[in-house]
Amino acid sequence: MNKKADGFSFLVPLILIIASLLLIGLLLNQFVTKAKPKEAEILCRDSIALRAASKIEIDTGGHDDEDSGVAYVPVLCKTIDVEIEGTKEEVIEELANKIERCWWMFNEAKFDTNLDQSVLSQIMGLQQNDKCFLCYTAAINEIEEEEDTRKGYIDDDELFDYLYETKHPKIKDITYFDYIQSYGGAGTVAILENIVPHTVYGVAFLARNDNAARWTWVDTLSTAGLLIGGTSCLISAGITCGLLVAAGGGELLNHGANAIESRKNFYGSGIDRPINMIVLDTLSGLNTADCIVGDAAGE
């Protein structure tokens, strides 16, 4: 009788604690899901910071390249959908802002392994090979044409120039590009397509990946030209590509199939990606990256 009472008195608090934790988890999930864009950005950044601050690393005496750290705070980020239209300058400004915010949400890559497996994923046996998070989907509705040009699209170089030349709105004496490259951890930007109207783009954070170096970036660079028939810039960061409009007629025909293959190499988990980066690509292009889309907490 006594033993029965002891067991009961142990089980009830345990059940209550588990129920409370589940309730807190559900509430957090609800909060992330319903959060407005601004709140979602802040929540994401704070969860990344808290995750980094609470990470416990235990030296198990195993392999050096084995990450034995445990980050038990979930990434509370969600993909934010935006629609963009306006003049060319307005669209460029808005896209630059999204690129900057995505980097900001991930704490300027000041902490590594932001998107490592959570304890819950480990316990549940879920694999999370991707180290990529889709911060924004940006539907480009209209780009108002200017009188002096007939271009109805934004050259990737124009967006790059804006990032390179424009001062960061909040941090003194650095440009958008400086902010991503060297304000926090080392980073870079890859703009993989020109911006054309009536297309959906994605802005994603790609965490560096040095666990599975079957391919190096040099390998990828070498094959890129062959894969996409004459335009080798697809597979590189720090520069732009603009394949869609810049490619000639013949190349354009080859572009569809080859670009998919090249992207698989670029985003693939088998490649040794040595640096954190922000990628701007079409949503269909980013589909090959297997990024986390929606709620990172809920996955």
Add this chain to the structure above:
Amino acid sequence: MVVLNKAIWWVIPIIALIIIAIGLYGPGGLLTKAREAGDDIIKDTDINIGANEISSGTPTIPEEHSLAVNSMINAIRDEMLKEDRKDCFETYGYGDGNGFPLLGEDGTSIIIRASPGETRIRVLGGESGQQLVEYHRIFGMQPCVIAGGRLCPIISSNNIFNSFMFYNKFFVDSAFSNECPYYQEVNEIRIYQDDDKNIIVYDGIEAEFEDGGWLVTPGNGLICFFPTLDDDDYCEADDFGNKEGLNERCTKQEMPTLLDLGQITRCRANE
């Protein structure tokens, strides 16, 4: 009596608190022992709490790489883009010329990309060679290479390579290739080190880059680079030359000789 009672009520708890505090916090106290035990566990198992913060500086490339890049840009801007510049040469490089030093594995890479009316030159380096270190825009320039091939109506062959046209124009007969270009316009050139040598990738085709620091302009803002091969020791473009570029003997030995003999001219000599 009342005062004494009150004093006892105050003094006794205070004394008790002091005893407890000494017991817990004093040397050899319970809390100190617990903290030391915890420290020992953390020390033995090497536990770190909180991820290390990473900081990065402004990305850079080695000084000799930067000097070579800027030497190339100055040669193009100052000497090769003027209106009267046609079929003339310039050299660039670190120190005495000779082009780029070895750029390093995952080190420096130079991307030269054509845009309407201009060319953008991006120099990548820094972390894993993937960060932008320098960015230049050269208005009026369009990149080209002494490589590739095309149909040339004055020669009855479909298989004429530009290296052959270049060789015959500058090494044999200056009037030879007036009707057929000796260069190929390209959209993008990438120069970096792979294994133990610098290579050039132009529009997806890879070649070695032992250019000796030479550039040539056919005029109209075209600036041509020299992809190279080292498959034989001869500069002569027999059998219609090589599609991938000139033999490196041309750039390293024959062209300096031709310059000394006055068969080819530097662009700055036109001033």
